[in-house]
Amino acid sequence: METLEQIKARLEIALPITRLDILPNECPAGERSLVVNAADGFAVAKFLRDDAQLKLDYCSNVTGIDWPQATIKTKIKRKVSVEGVEKEIEETIETLRSGHLEVVYHLYSMELKHGPVVLRLRTGNRTDHTRLPSLTPLWRGAEFQEREIFDLYGVIFDGHPDLRRILMWDGFAGYPMRRDYVAPDDFEYEPTPHDKVLEQAKKHYPAEVKAEAKTEVKP
Amino acid sequence: MLGEQIIKGMAITAKNFFGSYVSKERLTTVQYPEERLPQQGNTRQFPMLVFDGDPEKGLRCVACTICEKECPPQCIYIVKSKDKKPDYKGQPQLYPAIFDIDISVCMSCSICVEVCPFESIKMNTEFELSTDDRFGALLLHKNDLAKSNEYYQKLHPDDAKESDAALAVEKAKAEAKVKAAAEAKVAAEAKAKAAAVAAPAPATPTPTTTSSATPPPAVAK
Amino acid sequence: MSATAEMPPKNFEVKPKLDASGQPMGELLEVSMGPHHPSTHGVFRMDVVLDGEEVVKLKPVFGYLHRNHEKIGENISYLSTMPYTDRLDYFCSMTNNWAYALTIDRLAGLAVPERAEYIRVIMAELTRLQNHTCLIGFFVQDMGALGTPMMYAFREREKILDLFESVSGARMMCNYMRFGGVRVDVNDAWLAQAKKVTNEYGKFLDEFEGFLSQNEILLARTQGVGVIPKALAVNASITGPMLRAAGVNYDLRKVDKYGIYSRFDFRVPVGEHGDLYDRYMVRVLEMRESIKILQQALRDIPAGPFMDPKAKLRGFRPKPGEVYGRIEGPKGELGFYVISDGSPNPYRYRIRPPSFINLTILEDMCLGHKIADAVVILGSVDIVLGEVDR
Numbered sequence: 001m002e003t004l005e006q007i008k009a010r011l012e013i014a015l016p017i018t019r020l021d022i023l024p025n026e027c028p029a030g031e032r033s034l035v036v037n038a039a040d041g042f043a044v045a046k047f048l049r050d051d052a053q054l055k056l057d058y059c060s061n062v063t064g065i066d067w068p069q070a071t072i073k074t075k076i077k078r079k080v081s082v083e084g085v086e087k088e089i090e091e092t093i094e095t096l097r098s099g100h101l102e103v104v105y106h107l108y109s110m111e112l113k114h115g116p117v118v119l120r121l122r123t124g125n126r127t128d129h130t131r132l133p134s135l136t137p138l139w140r141g142a143e144f145q146e147r148e149i150f151d152l153y154g155v156i157f158d159g160h161p162d163l164r165r166i167l168m169w170d171g172f173a174g175y176p177m178r179r180d181y182v183a184p185d186d187f188e189y190e191p192t193p194h195d196k197v198l199e200q201a202k203k204h205y206p207a208e209v210k211a212e213a214k215t216e217v218k219p
Numbered sequence: 220m221l222g223e224q225i226i227k228g229m230a231i232t233a234k235n236f237f238g239s240y241v242s243k244e245r246l247t248t249v250q251y252p253e254e255r256l257p258q259q260g261n262t263r264q265f266p267m268l269v270f271d272g273d274p275e276k277g278l279r280c281v282a283c284t285i286c287e288k289e290c291p292p293q294c295i296y297i298v299k300s301k302d303k304k305p306d307y308k309g310q311p312q313l314y315p316a317i318f319d320i321d322i323s324v325c326m327s328c329s330i331c332v333e334v335c336p337f338e339s340i341k342m343n344t345e346f347e348l349s350t351d352d353r354f355g356a357l358l359l360h361k362n363d364l365a366k367s368n369e370y371y372q373k374l375h376p377d378d379a380k381e382s383d384a385a386l387a388v389e390k391a392k393a394e395a396k397v398k399a400a401a402e403a404k405v406a407a408e409a410k411a412k413a414a415a416v417a418a419p420a421p422a423t424p425t426p427t428t429t430s431s432a433t434p435p436p437a438v439a440k
Numbered sequence: 441m442s443a444t445a446e447m448p449p450k451n452f453e454v455k456p457k458l459d460a461s462g463q464p465m466g467e468l469l470e471v472s473m474g475p476h477h478p479s480t481h482g483v484f485r486m487d488v489v490l491d492g493e494e495v496v497k498l499k500p501v502f503g504y505l506h507r508n509h510e511k512i513g514e515n516i517s518y519l520s521t522m523p524y525t526d527r528l529d530y531f532c533s534m535t536n537n538w539a540y541a542l543t544i545d546r547l548a549g550l551a552v553p554e555r556a557e558y559i560r561v562i563m564a565e566l567t568r569l570q571n572h573t574c575l576i577g578f579f580v581q582d583m584g585a586l587g588t589p590m591m592y593a594f595r596e597r598e599k600i601l602d603l604f605e606s607v608s609g610a611r612m613m614c615n616y617m618r619f620g621g622v623r624v625d626v627n628d629a630w631l632a633q634a635k636k637v638t639n640e641y642g643k644f645l646d647e648f649e650g651f652l653s654q655n656e657i658l659l660a661r662t663q664g665v666g667v668i669p670k671a672l673a674v675n676a677s678i679t680g681p682m683l684r685a686a687g688v689n690y691d692l693r694k695v696d697k698y699g700i701y702s703r704f705d706f707r708v709p710v711g712e713h714g715d716l717y718d719r720y721m722v723r724v725l726e727m728r729e730s731i732k733i734l735q736q737a738l739r740d741i742p743a744g745p746f747m748d749p750k751a752k753l754r755g756f757r758p759k760p761g762e763v764y765g766r767i768e769g770p771k772g773e774l775g776f777y778v779i780s781d782g783s784p785n786p787y788r789y790r791i792r793p794p795s796f797i798n799l800t801i802l803e804d805m806c807l808g809h810k811i812a813d814a815v816v817i818l819g820s821v822d823i824v825l826g827e828v829d830r
């Protein structure tokens with residue numbers, strides 16, 4: 001199979017795309033991915049599926065990822081001349097990553113038996129711009145997986161034939177897989193509480209927890 | 220003939236059915252609980268703490284809480300003691316004042332056994348522990364969990380042999396270290412005595428002659 | 441049913457058939473084959489709309505066993521997730537463990553020694569044997585065989601589970617694979633017992649096929665039922681025996697050649713019609729191929745270490761990066777997509793569940809068939825709810 005750079009070149013010739021990047025992967029055994037704008041996502045995916053050299057007819061995995069707003073610190077080395085002597089100093093640059101949700105598609109080819117090509121689509125933010133094009137009309141196998149991402153992350157897929165909750169019950173409020181999801185307080189008595197459960201236990205059974213902490217066991 | 224294959228199939232099941240009256244091999248049902256199958260060698264159910272000799276003084280656990288941290292469902296609860304007691308090597312170690320395992324949460328993954336550096340928590344094979352008290356009876360305390368080394372050797376003879384061998388190696392290393400330290404001390408004392416006899420200390424030691432061949436016998440008792 | 445951009449809207453209106461004068465013949469009946477059901481392979485619900493006995497609409501509903509395993513994976517360390525992967529597809533815990541161990545081996549760059557690779561292949565093929573055996577038992581029971589073939593299947597399965605218990609300590613929740621190898625080594629007594637079980641398995645399969653494969657009732661109920669065309673199977677991301685029964689030759693053991701599968705001589709059975717009988721036969725033939733692989737592996741297993749010496753048990757922090765690792769599980773392609781950010785816990789831990797995705801075209805397969813066929817079609821998809829819901 002051709003490299004990602006060749007695929008990117010052919011895509012840019014064939015389609016009017018605003019943004020198409022190759023995301024590096026620090027792990028050497030993993031694959032690099034193509035990041036596309038949400039508006040061009042459907043056209044790029046259709047090209048990848050129908051192209052004669054790639055024929056990526058099998059969408060293996062659709063994953064949702066939550067990237068909350070965070071400051072990323074990267075250390076870089078810079079050459080600086082101090083009093084005429086060139087020195088290399090280490091600097092920490094802080095970049096603000098705005099929060100967004102991401103959907104990753106792993107595409108393989110059953111006919112030509114090659115792959116994968118990893119395609120990534122990103123939403124605008126995590127609150128109101130959470131719409132992405134659905135790739136279910138191209139690969140039927142993405143149907144249930146996109147429903148699951150809608151259910152657990154809150155990404156709305158335009159063009160999905162049946163977008164509703166799949167694993168949680170209808171009428172459930174909230175998106176459980178997001179990193180800032182707070183589970184409801186359904187505390188049940190637990191004899192060996194740790195960490196977060198211990199905090200809850202203190203709220204519900206304060207007398208008992210205090211009594212246990214007080215027991216001095218003599219050798 | 221329509222139905223021929225069905226009749227052939229029924230002949231096979233009939234052979235098994237009538238054969239079960241005659242041959243033991245075809246009778247696969249075991250009438251539990253009157254009959255029990257012997258358990259496989261390495262079977263694991265819930266953890267237990269091993270002690271050598273005395274359940275209190277010989278308990279191998281030193282309350283390092285590594286198993287508590289690594290346990291995936293977090294079912295172990297340890298409270299360290301305030302004082303120390305000597306372990307099998309003779310060194311004073313902490314011990315667990317409280318060691319509770321909630322077996323309604325434990326999933327028998329034996330990760331606690333894998334990460335324990337002191338060969339003190341192992342897997343037991345008792346599984347007929349059902350009760351109707353959901354919280355109290357399924358919480359095992361230190362005295363329920365403590366089982367003797369002889370029991371462990373009967374249960375998993377190969378593992379117990381490896382475990383005992385590892386502990387013996389550690390004990391030998393510790394004893395060797397103690398012996399080496401004692402010998403080093405004796406040698407130092409002898410050297411110090413020899414130095415004191417050979418060169419009596421001068422009345423007014425000058426600051427520049429601080430370089431002495433032998434180290435000052437400050438540690439000599 | 442083609443699967444291009446002209447998919448019908450899902451919530452389409454269904455109407456009963458009309459008689460000669462254009463009047464509707466009766467009403468439609470909506471049945472909830474609810475989560476408590478002996479034939480649904482777990483807590484799975486199908487809302488079917490029936491016109492007489494014929495299925496006109498089918499909606500699968502699941503999520504009753506959802507434990508949010510993916511979020512648990514984000515909160516605990518890499519090693520601690522291994523026992524949770526046993527509980528995904530609880531019949532095939534060894535292959536689940538292998539898929540996860542394979543992914544993390546690639547992420548951390550660990551080299552698995554040869555003996556461990558052979559052991560992994562032996563465990564995976566034994567798992568495939570016992571999974572297909574017990575699945576055929578369930579499949580035939582869904583047809584109404586009232587348990588006899590299932591009991592035969594379980595009797596053989598117990599022999600394999602005894603092997604698993606003697607090496608890893610537990611029959612089903614084995615927790616056996618580790619990053620860089622396996623947890624404990626197999627000794628010669630175990631290998632001898634495994635050889636014995638493997639060599640006797642062929643005779644058991646002959647007996648099992650003797651009363652199933654040519655049985656007129658089974659043939660009448662499975663041939664021509666639940667057909668999937670090849671193009672739809674590929675487009676709907678179907679994998680495993682269901683895909684191969686539809687006529688597509690795609691087996692990850694031959695395509696990806698993960699582990700040491702390239703050393704073994706085995707064939708991949710591919711069906712022709714894509715109906716239920718083909719799926720049954722593909723599974724039986726796969727069992728025979730598994731026996732071949734097992735015999736070769738048990739013969740060739742070398743001596744050596746069973747764990748990579750560089751692998752760490754505690755304090756395992758792989759470098760940042762992401763990997764998607766997949767294996768050919770008994771039910772289809774089981775994949776793990778792990779993103780690491782250098783901390784002891786994964787940043788994102790995703791399981792690609794074959795049973796969940798194979799259910800996408802359940803409605804397509806069942807439309808037009810009777811409700812009794814819907815039960816058997818579901819049986820042939822081979823779902824385990826632990827994997828569907830995670």
